[in-house]
Structures are given as structure tokens and as C-alpha cells.
Amino acid sequence: MEKICTLGLGYIGLSMASLLATKGFQVHGIDINVKAVETINQGYSHINEPGLNDLVRFAVQSGNLVASFSPVPADIFIIAVPSLITKGHNPDINSIKAVTHAIAPHLTPGNLVIIESTSPVGTTEKVARWINKLRPDLVIPSLKMHVQPVSNKAQIFLAYCPERVLPGQILKELVNSDRIIGSMDKPSALKAQMFYKKFVRGGISLTDVRTAELTKLVENSFRDVNIAFANELSLICKKLGINVWEVVELANRHPRVNILQPGPGVGGHCITRDPWFLVNSAPDKARLIYTARMINDNMPGYTVNRIMEMAARFKHPVITCLGLSYKADSGELRESPAIKVVQQLGKDTTYQILAVEPHIKTLPDELIKCGNIKLVDLAAGLEQADLVVLLVNHHDFINVDLEMYGGKAVLDTRGMWRKTTKI
Ligand SMILES: NC(=O)c1ccc[n+]([C@@H]2O[C@H](COP(=O)([O-])OP(=O)(O)OC[C@H]3O[C@@H](n4cnc5c(N)ncnc54)[C@H](O)[C@@H]3O)[C@@H](O)[C@H]2O)c1
Incomplete structure (x- = not known):
């Protein structure tokens, strides 16, 4: 043995x-x-x-x-x-x-x-x-x-x-x-x-050691750059007042175009970290990879600004954030952009923040420390919200009928409800 x-x-x-x-x-x-x-x-x-x-x-x-x-x-x-x-x-x-x-x-x-x-x-x-x-x-x-x-x-x-x-x-x-x-x-x-x-x-492919090391880094950098392209598009579309989800959908009908979906940032400890190994090995050459990393890292801050603009309409807004994980249908929180968004919002004590994350039982410590963030179920979160922010495209959120709750402000960072709500 x-x-x-x-x-x-x-x-x-x-x-x-x-x-x-x-x-x-x-x-x-x-x-x-x-x-x-x-x-x-x-x-x-x-x-x-x-x-x-x-x-x-x-x-x-x-x-x-x-x-x-x-x-x-x-x-x-x-x-x-x-x-x-x-x-x-x-x-x-x-x-x-x-x-x-x-x-x-x-x-x-x-x-x-x-x-x-x-x-x-x-x-x-x-x-x-x-x-x-x-x-x-x-x-x-x-x-x-x-x-x-x-x-x-x-x-x-x-x-x-x-x-x-x-x-x-x-x-x-x-x-x-x-x-x-x-x-x-x-x-x-x-x-x-x-x-x-x-x-x-x-299949198992054999190669020299440096090629294998680089290939792994290239795989995750490829993902990061492609996500950054989608995220940059969402910034451009916001500035031009155009629906990014519609642009992506229409552009992807081109036989050789396959744009990913924009969102509030990139999470997980691989894609957020591995491109830096590449950038560090050739800083003067890895300019696209560097820029992509910066774009993706800035998305949570950009999302917070958008939420704060919308929340300014209310005196003591209740903000319900749907999803905390870094990807759909998972409770994985490592480097999650949704956590960064909620944590940043938690610094403003005039907000009451309700977090809905069906895949976890307790809030992570960094959110508990804020003092104004509670983990609630979906129905309670929607019921009490002034502003609903969709941060993660969990299946549980697909069928949310916002009409039922009437008059809520909505920010959908994933385009999940794009058919029924204005982005
Ligand atoms: N998680 C993934 O999906 C994934 C995918 C591809 C590659 N990887 C890579 O695999 C490696 C491991 O990732 P992971 O997700 O399992 O990490 P992890 O953080 O889940 O686990 C790493 C473990 O190593 C332990 N550890 C740290 N220093 C140690 C030491 N000196 N001696 C003994 N144990 C020590 C930690 O306590 C931890 O339990 C990383 O390089 C990661 O990039 C991870």
C-alpha cells in the first residue's frame, strides 16, 4: 500500500x-x-x-x-x-x-x-x-x-x-x-x-515545470481579464444610459463573440490572487492583466457608490442585500465582493442592513462587527427593505416578484431580474 x-x-x-x-x-x-x-x-x-x-x-x-x-x-x-x-x-x-x-x-x-x-x-x-x-x-x-x-x-x-x-x-x-x-x-x-x-x-499532459506553473496562472488570468471586460462595459453603459445586459445579449449573437456577465466584482481566492503572480513576474509586460485586476477590484467600491446614491432618497434607509457569497448557489465567502460591499455599507450607521444568504447560518465576523447588519430570510428582507440590492445570482432569488412588495428601490448588479426591472 x-x-x-x-x-x-x-x-x-x-x-x-x-x-x-x-x-x-x-x-x-x-x-x-x-x-x-x-x-x-x-x-x-x-x-x-x-x-x-x-x-x-x-x-x-x-x-x-x-x-x-x-x-x-x-x-x-x-x-x-x-x-x-x-x-x-x-x-x-x-x-x-x-x-x-x-x-x-x-x-x-x-x-x-x-x-x-x-x-x-x-x-x-x-x-x-x-x-x-x-x-x-x-x-x-x-x-x-x-x-x-x-x-x-x-x-x-x-x-x-x-x-x-x-x-x-x-x-x-x-x-x-x-x-x-x-x-x-x-x-x-x-x-x-x-x-x-x-x-x-x-487526460494527463506532460511538460516542463515553468510551462506548467505559467499555464495555471494563465488560466485564472484569462478568466479575470474576460470578467473585467464585462465589468468595464457595465461602467461604459452606465455612463451612456444604455442597458448593459441587453448589449451583452445582443453582442453574443455574433458567432465569434462571447462576453461574460458583469457583476459587483470578482471573488474566490484564486482569480483575485493568481493574476498578481503573473503581473509580478513581468510588470512591464503584463499591462492588460494588471488593468483587469484593478477594474475588478474597483467594482465593489463602484457598487457601494451606486447603492449610496440610491439610498440618499430615504432618511434612515433599510437596505436589503441579496447574497453574500462570491458565486451563485454556494456559501463560499472567500474574497467575496458582496461581503466587501455589505461591509462598506455597514460603516454608515444611518443604514440598517439586512443580509439574505440562504447558504450560511451566521454572518461572518467582519459583518457582525459592523453592528447594523442582520442576517434575515428572503421574505423578511424583502418585506422590510426600502432598497433591494441583488449581489449574487442565487437560484433562490430568480422568482422574486418585486411587484408583490411594491414601491421598493432596486439595484440588480447581476442582471438577474433584467426582464422585469429597470437596471
Ligand atoms: N480551492 C480551490 O478551488 C483551488 C483550486 C485550484 C487551486 N487551488 C490552490 O491549491 C492550494 C491550496 O488551496 P486551498 O483552497 O486548499 O487552501 P485552503 O486555505 O483551503 O487550505 C490550505 C490549508 O493549508 C494549511 N496550511 C497553511 N500553512 C501550512 C503549513 N505551513 N503547514 C501545514 N499546513 C498549512 C492551512 O491551515 C489550510 O488548512 C492553493 O495554492 C490554491 O491556490 C485551490
Whole structure:
């Protein structure tokens, strides 16, 4: 039975760890979050992801998944800790460095180290250099692809295999999505490919490590730039007094045009962060990607201004905000533009803010702290509102009949009610 040690037990690490444990691997998962480790060992997921709670329970009950705070010897080490962006938009890969240091004493010849964390170009080479320094007794893949080590007796293998999963679909996509494996030598590529073939149904492409790192960043930057185009259109349309939803709908009838939908900004920690890794690597070249990031980051502030203009009609306005998550039909709040909008509104104590988010049970701390924001159900929110702001296009909101509530001011930032309300 192959032994796996996963570093980081979040969305990616825990999903991989429990999937692998139910496929017969013996998995030891590591995290620094005490609550996460305890919860997992009790057979529960600390992450809200469809199907994950059951999978963790099966995995733990089978005896194949154990969580703890420090690594153990294994055949394969999978790094799934976050790589971050500083306030100044510089990459911070300290958690990858920390886990590299943590696993180094446990590495033995023949081990495969896989980095799944989304990382700036050059990260895998840095990991190779760190391991080389910490364990000079081991032969680590050369920075030149296909160069074989002089002796393979003490060789370890290293690969970069980025994740492409979508929260809400992680367990399906871990198995079904196509994968890229980046490596610095052929033996590492083949060893990683052999591993993924044991549970992945999608295609697996092999390439060099820098191409793989860049490809992952390009995928999320592509999304960000396209969303920014739609958002910029919405600003132009507002200025010209034209309905942006109608423009997008009509333009998309062109056979080679496919404009995305505008909204109050971009959320999730991938698309809001990964383009900065690209910008940082070539600031004078990545001008479009930089501008797109700025446009999307400014959307929550622009939305707040629009809401405040509308709220100025009322003396002590009750503003009902529909949706807090960063995407439809999910309770995922990470980097949510809706949270930023509601938090900013909460600073004005003349407002009473009612938040409707059917996918969560309590408000996040940053909104509780404002003091004038309450989580309510849809009917109560609509009943009491002076101004209704649609921030997330949850299914629950599609059939809202505003006629029933009469006389409410409405701002629909998603174009969900565009047939029945004026934007
Ligand atoms: N979530 C996604 O949908 C998604 C999709 C594609 C790629 N990714 C990438 O995968 C990586 C992991 O993302 P995630 O969503 O699982 O993050 P996450 O924040 O959900 O989980 C990361 C976990 O790592 C732990 N951790 C941090 N530092 C650690 C350390 N030094 N030692 C051990 N554990 C440590 C944290 O406590 C946390 O539990 C990131 O690079 C992310 O960009 C995520």
C-alpha cells in the first residue's frame, strides 16, 4: 500500500487526502490548524464542500486517513498549502517553504514530491534548491529537463501538478478534469503520471515545470481579464444610459463573440490572487492583466457608490442585500465582493442592513462587527427593505416578484431580474 503525506488539509489537500484514502492509499494529512486536524480525526470535514463530509468519514473509518501536525515518512508527498499575495501584491510562498523544510528530514530515495499549490513561475525550482541544501545526500532533479542524474541510487522525484477544480464540484473535478504535470526531468514526469493515472479519468499532459506553473496562472488570468471586460462595459453603459445586459445579449449573437456577465466584482481566492503572480513576474509586460485586476477590484467600491446614491432618497434607509457569497448557489465567502460591499455599507450607521444568504447560518465576523447588519430570510428582507440590492445570482432569488412588495428601490448588479426591472 503506497503511503501518501499531504501537506495542507484545506479544500484541495483534504479533498485529495480523503479521495486517495478511499482508493486504498494510506494517507497521513498535515495541517497547522488545530481545529481542522481534530475535526478530521473525528471523521468530519471542516470544509463545506458537497460530498466531502461523507468521504472524510469513510476515509477515517477505514483507517486510511489520519491527520496530524507533523509529517511522517511516505512514498509521495503532496504540497497543497496556500501561496499568498502580500498587501503590495507580491508573492508570498513562505508556507511552501515551511512544508518543504518540514518534509526534508523524512525524504528517502525514490520519494516523489508533488506541488499542487498554485505558485509563481520558478517555485518548483526553488523547492528543488531548498531540498538540495537541506538534504545534500539526495539527488534532486536537475533544473535542465531530461538530464539524468549521474547515480540514481539516492534520487528523489519532483513534479508540479496544479489543481483546476471548482469549489462546489471539487470531488468530481479531481477525478474528471484534465491534468498538467510539469517536471524538470523525465523520470519525475513519468512517476507523477503513474500516480495520477491511478485515480484521474481526464487526460494527463506532460511538460516542463515553468510551462506548467505559467499555464495555471494563465488560466485564472484569462478568466479575470474576460470578467473585467464585462465589468468595464457595465461602467461604459452606465455612463451612456444604455442597458448593459441587453448589449451583452445582443453582442453574443455574433458567432465569434462571447462576453461574460458583469457583476459587483470578482471573488474566490484564486482569480483575485493568481493574476498578481503573473503581473509580478513581468510588470512591464503584463499591462492588460494588471488593468483587469484593478477594474475588478474597483467594482465593489463602484457598487457601494451606486447603492449610496440610491439610498440618499430615504432618511434612515433599510437596505436589503441579496447574497453574500462570491458565486451563485454556494456559501463560499472567500474574497467575496458582496461581503466587501455589505461591509462598506455597514460603516454608515444611518443604514440598517439586512443580509439574505440562504447558504450560511451566521454572518461572518467582519459583518457582525459592523453592528447594523442582520442576517434575515428572503421574505423578511424583502418585506422590510426600502432598497433591494441583488449581489449574487442565487437560484433562490430568480422568482422574486418585486411587484408583490411594491414601491421598493432596486439595484440588480447581476442582471438577474433584467426582464422585469429597470437596471
Ligand atoms: N480551492 C480551490 O478551488 C483551488 C483550486 C485550484 C487551486 N487551488 C490552490 O491549491 C492550494 C491550496 O488551496 P486551498 O483552497 O486548499 O487552501 P485552503 O486555505 O483551503 O487550505 C490550505 C490549508 O493549508 C494549511 N496550511 C497553511 N500553512 C501550512 C503549513 N505551513 N503547514 C501545514 N499546513 C498549512 C492551512 O491551515 C489550510 O488548512 C492553493 O495554492 C490554491 O491556490 C485551490
